[in-house]
Amino acid sequence: MDPRAAAIFRERGIQVDEKPGLTPEEFKAIIGDYDGLAVRSSTRVNAEAMDAAIPRLKVIGRAGIGVDTIDVPAATARGIVVMNTPFGNSITTAEHAIAMLFALAREIPAADQSTQAGKWEKNRFMGVELSGKTLGLIGCGNIGSIVADRAHGLKMKVVAYDPFLSPERALELGVDKVELDELLRRADFISLHTPLTDQTRGILSREALAKTKPGVRIVNCARGGLIDEAALKEGLESGHIAGAALDVFMQEPAKENPLFGTPNLICTPHLGASTNEAQVNVAIQVAEQMADFLLLGGITNAVNMPSLSAEEAPRLKPYMALAEKLGRLVGQVAGADIRSVAVEVEGAAAELNMKPITGAVLAGLMGTYSDTVNMVNAPVYAKERGLDVKEVRHEREVDYHTLVAVTVGTAEGDKRVAGTLFGNRAARLVDIFGVAVEADLTPRMIYIVNTDAPGFIGSLGTTLGKAGVNIATFNLGRRKAGGEAVALVAVDDPITPELTEELRKLPGVRQVVPLTF
Numbered sequence: 001m002d003p004r005a006a007a008i009f010r011e012r013g014i015q016v017d018e019k020p021g022l023t024p025e026e027f028k029a030i031i032g033d034y035d036g037l038a039v040r041s042s043t044r045v046n047a048e049a050m051d052a053a054i055p056r057l058k059v060i061g062r063a064g065i066g067v068d069t070i071d072v073p074a075a076t077a078r079g080i081v082v083m084n085t086p087f088g089n090s091i092t093t094a095e096h097a098i099a100m101l102f103a104l105a106r107e108i109p110a111a112d113q114s115t116q117a118g119k120w121e122k123n124r125f126m127g128v129e130l131s132g133k134t135l136g137l138i139g140c141g142n143i144g145s146i147v148a149d150r151a152h153g154l155k156m157k158v159v160a161y162d163p164f165l166s167p168e169r170a171l172e173l174g175v176d177k178v179e180l181d182e183l184l185r186r187a188d189f190i191s192l193h194t195p196l197t198d199q200t201r202g203i204l205s206r207e208a209l210a211k212t213k214p215g216v217r218i219v220n221c222a223r224g225g226l227i228d229e230a231a232l233k234e235g236l237e238s239g240h241i242a243g244a245a246l247d248v249f250m251q252e253p254a255k256e257n258p259l260f261g262t263p264n265l266i267c268t269p270h271l272g273a274s275t276n277e278a279q280v281n282v283a284i285q286v287a288e289q290m291a292d293f294l295l296l297g298g299i300t301n302a303v304n305m306p307s308l309s310a311e312e313a314p315r316l317k318p319y320m321a322l323a324e325k326l327g328r329l330v331g332q333v334a335g336a337d338i339r340s341v342a343v344e345v346e347g348a349a350a351e352l353n354m355k356p357i358t359g360a361v362l363a364g365l366m367g368t369y370s371d372t373v374n375m376v377n378a379p380v381y382a383k384e385r386g387l388d389v390k391e392v393r394h395e396r397e398v399d400y401h402t403l404v405a406v407t408v409g410t411a412e413g414d415k416r417v418a419g420t421l422f423g424n425r426a427a428r429l430v431d432i433f434g435v436a437v438e439a440d441l442t443p444r445m446i447y448i449v450n451t452d453a454p455g456f457i458g459s460l461g462t463t464l465g466k467a468g469v470n471i472a473t474f475n476l477g478r479r480k481a482g483g484e485a486v487a488l489v490a491v492d493d494p495i496t497p498e499l500t501e502e503l504r505k506l507p508g509v510r511q512v513v514p515l516t517f
């Protein structure tokens, strides 16, 4: 990685160690001491490596585009953010693809070798022009569209197969959006620019290669698994495929490959992103993004979390703390049978990015069932439990300058809690299950539901006092005089299961739940 990455981390006060060439065992032995891991494509980060890295590792930064070398679902499940740098090397990689097109069209590597061997084989190297030929792009995202632009400059006609390319964008790029079979039939040159996913693996399969135009030339600067290498070799040997230029291989590093030595094959060792400019770009970008996340909570270009700018993050922080506490409160009081969650925001909260607020509610809620939940994996846990999650942004006059409310759907009906920010920072509960109670949500509390009657507070205080539990604050609310009353008691000492049982036996008590925040 370009040394500018390490320099940025240091400038921003993050200690950084550079450890190239570690064996997997050496990697696992040290990774548990780091908050962040920045990698290029040659470092494969699998679930086992992540298990050695948690609980400390919070973020993996990929100085490049493809994240197929990182087990993203495993990272998400472990609460680790994965970020990449989507644009930093796209021009460079597109230029490599164009260089490969020329190299194939004029057999430049073979001509160079032959000339330097003193053979002067002028008649052997009869090339083809690019001008007027049809280039088929499989994948027309950032890199594919730059290739299309450069190819237009070379007077090529460009067709593209990309199910996610809109007709408007195709028009803007001046490419014909076609189905894969049509591209295979029409293209004189094919260049691949998709990520490697379950859908794209083997997209140039034996069957697909058989449908290509005789004499087709193929460039792959995307990922090795996209082409069936054995079928490609046969196609090159039979002459159906006039040439292939590969920067990427099914097995990397490709020190041996059955394709090597096949006629009309050009290979480079995964050099697509290897220019000074691209490496500086991705190094700076990955370091800035990771530092923003570790120092400020900003999230940019994460592949497993919604974005949150470094400017927004400090403004959202108190709201996320409130949201997490409300989620935690409702998770502890409403029990395990929660089927749906609705997050509502009003007032000042309604003007903010809502995704992180919802993420924090889910992290608090799911955190009552598992210690390993955070903002990254909470939505996955929620999905696994079949929770239906809704977000509602109200634009109406409210009593509080800002309000976040969480309603959970349970077998007993909906249960709602709401809170505000006091002095724009401190999380304060204002409503619990329809009872107005103002309470700061502090680390240890007890939630008590009882029948409103004289003497209850005295007996509660006596029981806690006898158990050596000091009361910090006492907050009360009730539906009506003599009806259901709610107490939220902040305490300085832990509440044991025995004490909880004792509290449950006090006259008029209906429910006691010790809470932690």
Ligand SMILES: NC(=O)c1ccc[n+]([C@@H]2O[C@H](COP(=O)([O-])OP(=O)(O)OC[C@H]3O[C@@H](n4cnc5c(N)ncnc54)[C@H](O)[C@@H]3O)[C@@H](O)[C@H]2O)c1
Pocket (backbone or CB within 6 Å): 065, 066, 067, 086, 089, 090, 093, 138, 139, 140, 141, 142, 143, 144, 161, 162, 163, 164, 165, 193, 194, 195, 196, 199, 200, 221, 222, 223, 247, 248, 270, 271, 272, 273, 274
């Ligand atoms: N050789 C290198 O050094 C190098 C450098 C950079 C990137 N890459 C590879 O290039 C890939 C593309 O990079 P990008 O920046 O253009 O990514 P991108 O996400 O901007 O574009 C990828 C395009 O592929 C399309 N796509 C997805 N699934 C598809 C499918 N089944 N069929 C057809 N199209 C499909 C997407 O719609 C998208 O438009 C990266 O994922 C990476 O693997 C390689």
Ligand SMILES: O=C(O)[C@H](O)COP(=O)(O)O
Pocket (backbone or CB within 6 Å): 039, 040, 041, 042, 063, 064, 065, 066, 067, 089, 270, 272, 273, 274
């Ligand atoms: O996906 C990418 O960005 C490329 O594969 C380049 O990665 P590298 O420069 O880290 O090899």
